[in-house]
Amino acid sequence: MQTSDLPATLAGGVxxxxxxxxxLQHVAVRLIGAETDTARVTYTDSAGTFRFDGLAAGRxxxxxxxxxxxxxxxxxxxxxxxxxxxxxxxxQRYLLCERWDLQAPRSPSAGRTEPAQRAPAxxx
Numbered sequence: 001m002q003t004s005d006l007p008a009t010l011a012g013g014v015x016x017x018x019x020x021x022x023x024l025q026h027v028a029v030r031l032i033g034a035e036t037d038t039a040r041v042t043y044t045d046s047a048g049t050f051r052f053d054g055l056a057a058g059r060x061x062x063x064x065x066x067x068x069x070x071x072x073x074x075x076x077x078x079x080x081x082x083x084x085x086x087x088x089x090x091x092q093r094y095l096l097c098e099r100w101d102l103q104a105p106r107s108p109s110a111g112r113t114e115p116a117q118r119a120p121a122x123x124x
Contacts, residue, residue: 008079011051012087014044014064023048024091027066034059034076057081062089069093 015022027044064072069091
């Protein structure tokens with residue numbers, strides 16, 4: 001049996017780029033084979049780790065997705081069955097805005113009442 005015929009492992013961890021909690025759980029990790037059209041998906045556990053076993057040696061792309069975080073892709077990762085491959089990936093949180101102000105801005109005339117306009121008198 002050749003080394004390239006042995007099953008390989010690709011594993012790693014995901015953490016927030018600027019979070020106090022380093023591990024991110026429930027991150028969807030998609031594995032895409034570069035030489036084949038195969039794709040597999042797993043999710044990070046409570047420690048932020050993931051693992052793909054039984055891979056053929058070769059190149060793969062990993063895609064990381066989680067609500068509230070930017071999607072990250074790592075392309076052309078080489079998987080070697082003799083060593084295994086491990087990656088650690090930081091995800092950047094979306095920075096939409098600091099605060100939502102749902103009230104309409106007040107105009108300078110807000111709160112003042114204008115006198116009612118009279119309709120012009122009709123000639124009789």
